[in-house]
Amino acid sequence: MAESQIKGWDGMKEPPGFETGFNVVLSVSPNEEDCAALERIFKSSWTVIARATVASALAVLREIPIPIVICDCDISSGTWGEMLDHLTLLPYPPLLIVTSRLADERLWAEALNLGAWDVLAKPFEQDEVIRIVSVACQHWQDRHGVYNSNTTQRKSAKGTGYLAATGT
Numbered sequence: 001m002a003e004s005q006i007k008g009w010d011g012m013k014e015p016p017g018f019e020t021g022f023n024v025v026l027s028v029s030p031n032e033e034d035c036a037a038l039e040r041i042f043k044s045s046w047t048v049i050a051r052a053t054v055a056s057a058l059a060v061l062r063e064i065p066i067p068i069v070i071c072d073c074d075i076s077s078g079t080w081g082e083m084l085d086h087l088t089l090l091p092y093p094p095l096l097i098v099t100s101r102l103a104d105e106r107l108w109a110e111a112l113n114l115g116a117w118d119v120l121a122k123p124f125e126q127d128e129v130i131r132i133v134s135v136a137c138q139h140w141q142d143r144h145g146v147y148n149s150n151t152t153q154r155k156s157a158k159g160t161g162y163l164a165a166t167g168t
Helices: 032-042 054-063 080-087 105-114 126-144
Strands: 024-028 047-051 068-072 095-100 118-121
Touching: 024 032, 024 054, 032 047, 032 068, 032 126, 047 054, 054 068, 054 080, 068 080, 068 126, 080 095, 080 105, 095 105, 095 126, 105 118, 118 126
Parallel strands: 024 047, 024 068, 068 095, 095 118
Antiparallel strands: none
């Protein structure tokens, strides 16, 4: 699938609403239906940026701070484990949520033991996705001292020059 066919952030310096405290997830999956499902689940409350490869996802993450990465365990350009390794090198590492059609106990145990935040089964269940992503985003904000625009304490993202104002 060509990168231009994937919906999401299109290279703007700041996604819509960045200054006002938005919620963003980066979906890394070669399957367009994953992104479409996440967009339906989050509707207008979250921005979904979609990329098909680890390399293209990392390019986005180097430009803007994103609290949550939702990565398919079957990406063809690498593995979710490689994605996790790259995320730990970022100034404000996002939390990784692994997705799989076969989200069994083995995958869940492996992912959590290696440092992923959680595992989501596909097809996605709306309430479960919203719950897991909301808690993960709050944890990321607390960990990095990054708050939404309604609070007085905000922190600039290291090395980007952007104001990292994400909120729930």
